[in-house]
Amino acid sequence: MERTNLITPAGFAAMRAEYSRLFEQERPKLVETISWAAGNGDRSENGDYIYGRKRLREIDRTLDRLSRRMKQAQVVDPARQPDRGRVFFGATVTIADEEDEERTVTLVGEDEADARAGRISWKSPLARALRGAAPGDVRRVELPGGAKDWEVTAIAYPAG
CATH class of the missing domain: 1.10.287.180 (Transcription elongation factor, GreA/GreB, N-terminal domain)
Incomplete structure (x- = not known):
């Protein structure tokens, strides 16, 4: 399969x-x-x-x-994403937690993920929670240490 x-x-x-x-x-x-x-x-x-x-x-x-x-x-070329106002594959997303700590991540394929470089697998728990979100949306992510809320503050895609 x-x-x-x-x-x-x-x-x-x-x-x-x-x-x-x-x-x-x-x-x-x-x-x-x-x-x-x-x-x-x-x-x-x-x-x-x-x-x-x-x-x-x-x-x-x-x-x-x-x-x-x-x-x-x-x-999948993220530069061709027609809906740039929501989080989809290839998006670079800035998120903030409850303490206003910001983090920027890019949703990429499993083979190119590198958490230290801010590239996370689009299948990771954080990426799954962020998919489809728009700026201002708050998403809860279930992590091994417990649930954490993240607010989407910005979304960017490469120029096409």
């Missing part, structure tokens, strides 16, 4: 670049090193061979995962 993987154009480009880097640069160099190491005799104590085979398996797993995610990807 395939599920859709929403992603921004920038996120898809980054995923494709990572795939290309691994497939076209890192993997061939590693295969060459493994071949050289295999020709050196006893493979059971050959660190270059053992490490190389382990790293090659890691790269192949990553390539397989990236390939599957790119096939499932549905690129």
Whole structure:
């Protein structure tokens, strides 16, 4: 059962670049090193061979995962969002809590989420609570530490 993987154009480009880097640069160099190491005799104590085979398996797993995610990807350009007055995928949202502490987050695909950079998965509890909200709306988010209310103070989308 395939599920859709929403992603921004920038996120898809980054995923494709990572795939290309691994497939076209890192993997061939590693295969060459493994071949050289295999020709050196006893493979059971050959660190270059053992490490190389382990790293090659890691790269192949990553390539397989990236390939599957790119096939499932549905690129959604937030700059084309017709309703810019509500929170949807790709929106950059400024929210304030009960203590007027502001936080700005951007709702992005699962593969491009980075909480430290303010990019949260559109499937996260906070993003689910914010979806469809307009400036001035207060949304309650159920968190492990308890419920918290957030008020949407601003919504922005990239220029189209």
